[in-house]
Amino acid sequence: MPDTVVVPGARLHVERTGEGAPLLLVSGGGGDAGAYAEVVPMLARTFTVLTYDRRGNSRSPLTDPHASIAVNRQADDAVAILDHYGLERVNVFGSSGGAIIALDIAARHPDRLLGAVLHEPPLVQLLPADAAERREIEHIGRLAGNGRSMLAYAEFGAMTLPGPPRIFRSPTGRNAIAAATRLMLIASGLIGRITRREPDAMTRQLRNADLTLRRELPAFCFDYQPDLAALAATPAPWCLATGRDSAGKPYYTPAHLLSDRLDVLCQEFPGGHVPYLQYPEEFTAILTKTLEGFAA
DSSP states (O other): OOEEEEETTEEEEEEEEOOSEEEEEEOOTTOOGGGGTTTHHHHTTTEEEEEEOOTTSTTOOBSSTTOOOOHHHHHHHHHHHHHHTTOSOEEEEEETHHHHHHHHHHHHOGGGEEEEEEEOOOOGGGSOTTOHHHHHHHHHHHHHHTTOHHHHHHHHHHHHOSSOOGGGGSHHHHHHHHHHHHHHHHHHHHHHHHHOOOOOHHHHHHHTHHIIIIIIHHIIIIIOOOOHHHHHHOOSOEEEEEETTOTTSTTTHHHHHHHHHHTOOEEEESSSSOHHHHOHHHHHHHHHHHHHHHHO
């Protein structure tokens, strides 16, 4: 059964399964525990797996509409989950925005980590102002800031797919996807009220688009400045990671820049930005081997 962890300004929906060393999975854009549904059963053969909907997303409502969604607040949420279960230290895997949260845990709460793997954190704030990767994120942020969250989400989808279908590769196609998504969300809301069925993970994540792109994107990619000195000095074992199909993407270049700057391993995973969806078995094997290597 899911648990509820109360934190300042929010109630967090948390799920726990499996036995073994604890592993916290932190989701990226969309903020939903369901992002890891494919790999949780496999990881649970080795680890006690904790997943959760991040504050303000899906089943983790804000109890204060003005509550902070800043990276350090969300890192503190992760620590609150550990405290709830009486866990002194855990392994952490974070993807995309979740990797930025995991980075902040490594910098400010290293005593709570057995090890951390940070997959493709979009730290474009580390890049020059005229870098193409930074401009791409800024463009998506402007669309969302102008009230076009569904179009921004379509642009985000096109960016994260290694070989996007043709419809994603033109402005007309992305506008059509945005319009269809809006209609789908309206229809699913009406059907849900009639049937009383809970929405699936994808629908939940699409409903989070405004929070993801209008609030989290600027907070994570521009307002947050990682503490490089603390990361260089942290006693916790950690590494960065990127997908073998992600070269040139806004979340690939910053990871390798940070890897070089701090002399930290950058592990390669299969696929692109969401290997846990694309290649769940390979992802599970590589993550397990990496985390067990930290403990060796």
